[in-house]
Amino acid sequence: MRLGVTMFTTDVAMPVPDLARAAEERGLSSLYVPEHTHIPVSRRTPHPGGLGELPAEYRRTLDPLVALSFAAAATTRLRVGTGILLAAQRDPIVTAKAIATLDHLSGGRVVVGVGFGWNAEEIENHGVRYARRREVARHHVLAMRTLWRDEVAAFDGFEPSWSWPKPVNGAPPVYVGGAAGPKLFAHVAEYADGWMPIGGHGIKAALPALRLACEKAGRPMARVIPFGTRPTREKLEYFAGLGVEEAVATLPSGPADVVLPVLDEYATLIS
Template sequence: MFATDRAMPVPELAVEAEQRGFTSLYVPEHTHIPVSRATPPPTGDTVLPEEYSRTLDPLIALAAAASVTSRITLGTGVCLIAEREPIVTAKAVATLDLLSGGRVALGVGFGWNREEAADHGVLWKSRRDRAREHVLAMRALWTTEEASYEGEHVRFAPSWAWPKPARRVPVLLGGAAGPTLFRHVAEYGDGWLPIGGAGIREALPALRDACARAGRDPVPVIPFGTEPTPAKLDYYASLGIEEVVLRVPSGPRDQVLPVLDTYAETYVTARADRTP
């Protein structure tokens, strides 16, 4: 759900989703939306939908959700990691994962809004390299007792940083299929989040080849923000896809819960009944 100050509260949605048997909940990120923008809306709309400028901080929202749930995975979809200071973000993610009992999935992306990135001091052409270094530096802080990193965008001397996550936090990269994205996924990602899911079948060989060249097994593919149909989910299953993130409206409870109920009845319960 596009979590905003006008939408169903994230903790309430997490409880309702967990009770209905869903396995994960993802929320997006925008720190702010500059009023005067040259960047066109990614939705194709003439005017950018208001929800983009009203998003909650995803890590704080998911921390609130963690406190009232016990099973559901809590994910960012996606965190604009190039715009975040990596040492502080690493601690926030590690704390959330520790307190939630190892339930965080960190979906990251490179962004689409040039003006938003610029306000964070991010040169547009450097955002992918910056995001890569931020993730690698965070991984060092999560896994090494005396962590250090030396890069073009991130540098810190050997340092102690606790808490460590409860387990390895999966980093899932969002973005359109292509050699650059797949090279990043193969190097430092734990999965691919294709928005909408179009063109996955054609892209899978290139993703698998990138992983093989990096000496890795194929990574999971999780279609994201999907408007589901039974045929579409059967198609994804035929590709070996095991998880799909379904879109629910950004609105109050009386708009969200009927959609969640329909999804649960049509997809969660029905597919559980079909499982041998």
């Protein structure tokens, strides 16, 4: 069982290179960072987790791909991932180039966690209707996969084009985040390598439906990475019994004196 971590990286939290080095030194396998391009002040959309006032880190989130470039440069083995990238809010040509460049420079250490987003105002400010965010995200990920894969890439939205560098291993693994359900599993089965359930609750009950969706798509079973979990040794053993190979634990968004003790605690779970 591998254990990675995720943290809201901000301009006032522990610097990303220091965080990445500390995670790698403790034997943790990966570092994932989230994305919010901006947070409209209207707060028209409630947080899906029931938060009232959003924590300050939502307002201060670093760009994930820029942050991960610093994490990759500061380490040699640590996998660096988005958790999650808001694919509907991004230009797929520019994003495919940025991800491929990061993967090339890091030696193939990039993981792309994608999601659909929950903040209607944020999404709509990018010219995407909230009701279409899943459709747009799907289109963008498929476009990026085409750019990563094909020497001359052509897709709905751009003419036959060259786009280099290519990712080291053909394409970085793509995971779709979100709650279990037929719509989400259809996305996973069509264009992703796996599923990132938030927290990890209910995975066992959901696995048959995910397996069925993959069988219908004629592909192998998707991998599962419980994301943002609060790990214990017992929980990690439970995940391993389900065939899970990696889980991602939550770190507080704060300075080093707050983050390092939690990293030390997590390191004891995999020692």
